[in-house]
Amino acid sequence: MKTLLQINTSMLETDSQSSQLSDKMAENLLSRFAGMRHIKRELSKDPIPHLEHSLFQCxxxxxxxxxxxxQAALALSDTLVSELKEADFIVLGAPMYNLMIPSTLKSWIDYVTRAGQTFQFTETGPVGLLEGKKCYVAITQGGSFLGTAHDLATAYLKSALGLMGITDIEFIYAKGLAMGPQAAEAGLSKANQKIAELA
Ligand SMILES: Cc1cc2nc3c(=O)[nH]c(=O)nc-3n(C[C@H](O)[C@H](O)[C@H](O)COP(=O)(O)O)c2cc1C
Incomplete structure (x- = not known):
């Protein structure tokens, strides 16, 4: 049985555009693979604490x-790592906040990026241990930063997921959402078209 891990991160919960796009992508995958297990995390409702040294050392x-x-931090990290290891597909919903991903998503990355579990150090540098997974990331932006030096979220997610061996990533962008109704409609329409193509 295949497993889908979906993580939504906007603080707007159901009104969130990135969560709605992520939900659509997840629905597409679930309709393609009957009986697929679906693990869904809403980080705004169920946040992951920031790392502290006393937790990290555990x-x-x-x-x-x-x-x-x-003990709670270690148990949470073990659970999140297991969910990620078990996932065949990963769907992330990530709004751009202050030119980056939400800090809740960064905390999730901090809890799953564990040497010996999801990557390992070698003489030639870190090697990812989670190969063979397909990842979809829905990124929403109020502005229009794609292809510019300010598109830090794309570069960061490619590096952070890539460190763990997750390199097969499709980005779904909805940009211009705060640039007037026409730009917002065009941005969402393009994102929905991409999801339809990916299906
Ligand atoms: C705290 C905060 C910071 C934001 N920073 C940016 C930004 O740096 N660049 C940008 O294009 N949009 C920015 N936005 C706009 C959001 O990216 C946009 O509203 C997006 O649709 C939010 O996604 P959501 O609907 O999933 O919450 C910001 C919004 C908030 C609430």
């Missing part, structure tokens, strides 16, 4: 997890 030494906070 990711590498489980014996260091002595306080309830440390």
């Amino acid at each position: 990711f590498y030494d489980p014996n260091a997890a002595v306080t309830p906070a440390q």
Whole structure:
């Protein structure tokens, strides 16, 4: 049985454009693979705490997890890593916030990027351990930053996911959403067209 891991990250929850695009992409995949397991996380409702040293050290030494906070952080990281390892498909909804991804998504990345679990250090540098996964990322922008030096979210996600071996990534962009009704409609229409093509 295939597994789909979907992660929405906008603080707007159901009114969110990135979540709606991510939901559409997930629905497409679910309709293509009957019986596919669907793990869905809404990080605005169920946020992942920021990393602190006392929590992070437990990711590498489980014996260091002595306080309830440390044990909870380790358990959460183990769960998130398992979900990611089990996923055949990953769908992310990511609005651009201040030229970057939401900090909730960064926290998720911090909890799943674990040496020995999702990547490993070698003499030639880090090597990803999660190959063979297909990832779709719906990015929404109020402005229009694609192809410019300000499109940091695309570059960052390619690097951060690539570090874990997730290199087969399709980006679905809806740009210009705060640039007037026509630009917003055009941006969403292009994103929906891309989702239809990917289906
Ligand atoms: C806190 C905040 C910061 C934002 N920063 C940017 C930005 O740097 N560039 C941009 O193009 N849009 C920016 N926007 C606009 C959002 O990217 C846009 O509204 C997008 O549709 C939000 O996606 P969502 O509907 O999934 O929440 C920002 C919005 C918020 C709320």
